[in-house]
Amino acid sequence: MTETGARRDVVIVGAGPAGMTAAVYSGRALRSTLLFERGIPGGQLNETDRIENWPGFAESVSAPDLMAALRTQVERLGAEIIQDDVLRIEPSDSVHRVITAQRVVEARTVILAPGSRPRELTAEGAARLKGRGVSYCATCDGFFYQGKSVVEVGAGDSGLMEALFLTRYADSVSVIVRHPKDDPRAIRASGLLRERALAHPKIRFLWNREIVAVVGERGVAAVRVRRLEDGGIEEVPADGVFVNVGHLPQTEFLRGSVPLDPNGYIVTDARLRTKIPGILAAGDARIDAHRYAQAIIAAGEGATAALEAEQYLSELPGRRSSNSREGG
Ligand SMILES: Cc1cc2nc3c(=O)[nH]c(=O)nc-3n(C[C@H](O)[C@H](O)[C@H](O)COP(=O)(O)OP(=O)(O)OC[C@H]3O[C@@H](n4cnc5c(N)ncnc54)[C@H](O)[C@@H]3O)c2cc1C
Known part of the structure; x- marks a missing residue:
């Protein structure tokens, strides 16, 4: 030394x-x-x-x-x-x-x-597609998703702020939420933000689901989500995935x-x-x-x-x- x-x-x-x-x-x-x-x-x-x-x-x-x-x-x-x-x-x-x-x-x-x-998404494929459709910054990358479909992972204040921000560009924003709609833990964002997001015509919530994989070769094509009520797997088409998990x-x-x-x-x-x-x-x-x-x-x-x-x-x-x- x-x-x-x-x-x-x-x-x-x-x-x-x-x-x-x-x-x-x-x-x-x-x-x-x-x-x-x-x-x-x-x-x-x-x-x-x-x-x-x-x-x-x-x-x-x-x-x-x-x-x-x-x-x-x-x-x-x-x-x-x-x-x-x-x-x-x-x-x-x-x-x-x-x-x-x-x-x-x-x-x-x-x-x-x-x-x-940024805390990274651990779902399969997320690390491989980081920077190629998996983004940790909507302010930075939202612009590139004009007219596209995106998925938002994270339903806290930042996640919903990001989802609302993305509606400026994307045609649809799907927010993945780990709890059922009526569970008080479902959305951890403050009241007004929550109301605005719930009422927004471009935002839909995928309740009681968790992301298990990001699918795509050179870019994002879809995300695979698990339904927590019965364990079933669904594929949601998407051009981009925005992650806001802290x-x-x-x-x-x-x-x-x-x-x-x-x-x-x-x-x-x-x-x-x-x-x-x-x-x-x-x-x-x-x-x-x-x-x-x-x-x-x-x-x-x-x-x-x-x-x-x-x-x-x-x-x-x-x-x-x-x-x-x-x-x-
Ligand atoms: C993928 C991505 C895209 C982004 N795009 C944009 C964009 O388009 N526009 C925008 O405004 N912002 C963007 N951001 C956010 C922006 O990069 C950050 O807000 C900014 O870099 C923060 O600057 P900083 O200096 O505070 O920290 P950092 O950029 O994180 O720099 C901190 C540095 O400190 C070093 N360091 C940490 N601990 C130690 C230690 N103990 N000893 C020695 N060195 C250490 C690290 O290695 C790092 O290089 C993006 C971020 C990411 C991840």
Whole structure:
């Protein structure tokens, strides 16, 4: 394990849209900035093909190319990206310690941007057809289903919001529900949402069913569902399957050091500050941001967190910078 020499002004965990945007701001503020990424910089956007709702592009743009350009921008502005897995944060009153698989780094501020992963559908065929008809983001992919039939898996608030959103594009949206219609557990969404979904002419509910397989060769052709009352199997034709069975924030490494809510999201105030002075959070792993889970929101939070970190650093007693670019 390496004990790194210079102390950093800003250490960022995660190089998705949130973390890399934070690095752009910290780099431009001439703060010594180190960004740890366990995989390939770009985060979840590396898993999709094109992005159509990132402002500034008249046409859709390749999401991995967009993230590669952001990485180049980060490095041009002087922030360092190291491929390493952050295992633990040890907060302190003065300088925090960031423990990775290969090194220990001292950080005057830490921006946590580890993101989250959609909880995946375990039904047969779902993993194989992910990105080819099985989607975890209606805001991102709904547009491609104009005039088509889609299935929504998940009847909580997010699932029904997504089903209603999909009616803008799709001709029919079938929502699979694991309980009978009159069971109070059937729809876990709030009242108004539930009423709107139940009344919508394009939405139908497949009550008391569970999805067992997604069927199709190069794209989705149908889903296979099991009737829970008698175990019988039915095939429902569909062009796409939208899954909304929850998210898993990538925050296990923070347990015991940074306050998390019961679902594992990082708790902050409206200025993205955790309870620990100098430790901030941004993006899909943060308590409010995950509600929409959008790249532009994550990026905006990254910028906010970096500006808040800058504010914090400028108010520290002595205000000495650990800017390695100034030899600190
Ligand atoms: C298939 C798909 C398609 C999408 N399409 C769109 C779209 O069209 N438009 C849109 O706005 N949004 C889209 N999204 C959502 C968008 O990608 C996310 O909202 C956004 O990426 C969140 O950014 P983030 O920086 O918070 O987290 P992430 O993108 O999840 O990045 C977090 C990074 O942190 C790293 N990390 C985590 N823990 C550690 C650790 N301990 N040590 C080191 N590194 C760590 C991860 O490897 C990851 O690279 C899509 C998501 C998916 C999955």
